Amino acid sequence: PERRLRPGSWSASVRRDIGSGHLTLTRWMVSRAPDLQELYADGPHMATRTYDLGRESMGVETLRGWDLGITQPLGDITLEANVYRYASSNYIYQRSTGRYYNTDSGGVRFECARLDLCLPVTQYEQAPARLQGYELELSRPWAWRQAQGPGLRGRIALTSDAVRGRLVNGPDLPRLPPPRIGL
Secondary structure, three states: OHHHHHHOEEEEEEEEOOOOOEEEEEEEEEEEEEOHHHHOOOEEEEOOEEEEEEEOOOOEEEEEEEEEEEEEEOOOEEEEEEEEEEEEEEEEEEEEEEEOOOOOOOOOOOOOHHHHHEEEEEEEEEEEEEEEEEEEEEEEEEEOOOOOOEEEEEEEEEEEEEEEEOOOOOOOOOOOOOOOEEO
């Protein structure tokens, strides 16, 4: 069916220099139209091993958020950190229905005897949600010089990030990435 959805976005930020670093506060809003899968899915999704059901009645998803970031040199090391909080009155997510699609018989059931033949059934939904998290990076440049030639230069960084999301008056949001630490 023909639909007219009008997503948009805006942002505003304030930056304050602090010594050789800076602090940034950003307020923003972004919205997006649901994609085709979220609207019209009705079948197995073998990459995620789920049987997905779309919801044609979904509207534009809108997120509003605050970000607070700092960038600060600490001698040879640079600290970059960001904390954020987002809210949505119409967040799009996949909810488990508690049923299974049997790939052998093609039917939907409430139980599954053989997990190799069953796909959990998920339904795309829209509901109020809140998300919060952080991103952190400590980095240091390095250089390796050769007697002849240009040598090598780079940067080594220790990173970490995490996000936590909950439905308002409900459980944690499904399918969010786990906390990460990297080098």
